[in-house]
Amino acid sequence: MNQMNRIALALALAAGFSSSAWAANPMDRVGVEHNAYLSCLMADEGKIPSLQRLIDRCGYRPESKPEEFVRAYEPFMPKDAKSTYAERLAPYRANFSEAEYAFVERIDAALSTQAKSPEELDKAxxxxxxxxxxxxxxxxxxxxxILASLSTARHSLAFWTPYYSERESGEVAARWPRWLKVVVRVVASVAADAATAAAVASIGAAPAAGPAAGVASGIVAAALLDWQNAE
Known part of the structure; x- marks a missing residue:
């Protein structure tokens, strides 16, 4: 099955049902789409994900013209791979009520905690x-x-935990649980795409939130892997 067929299958499944754990969230499709397009983007080893590649490589069809889509959502792409969830959403504070923004702070707190396992973080x-x-x-x-962001965070966690874990090897990985070695990279990637999903959805553009978050997450991952290789 090629990448385009995998994306089509993932999106078809998302339209029909969600897992029992996530079925209650009416915005869960955002997280499903995030993982589907991210998987396609990350299949191109050595190539930095971008909004244009989302269209050209992964077959995403924006509601606007491709060039307008790239121009509109480029400002949402991360410039700093190590920014926190709250830092990424601070420019969009006015798009949320007090009660809604309280969840931004609570999500940031969850992602700032050194969870002992991915299961513990997913539970939070x-x-x-x-x-x-x-x-x-x-x-x-x-x-x-907020709901789109939480869906994206949970699907993203499921994507990035095995991705980074599989890239750990050698004496350090043998001595320490893999989660302790990869947690910083996993959380940085999850924070980037969950925040991007929230920011895009907060301007009333929920259909673009998942695909755009997939690109943002891939950009952060590429930066983190570059730093890892340079160590």
């Missing part, structure tokens, strides 16, 4: 997702952005 995100649904609902643009 799952709890926040349930609380956001109960407290915010899904009617406002800001609430949907």
């Amino acid at each position: 995100l799952d709890k926040l997702e349930a609380q956001a649904l109960a407290q915010l609902g899904d009617k406002s643009t800001g609430a949907r952005a």
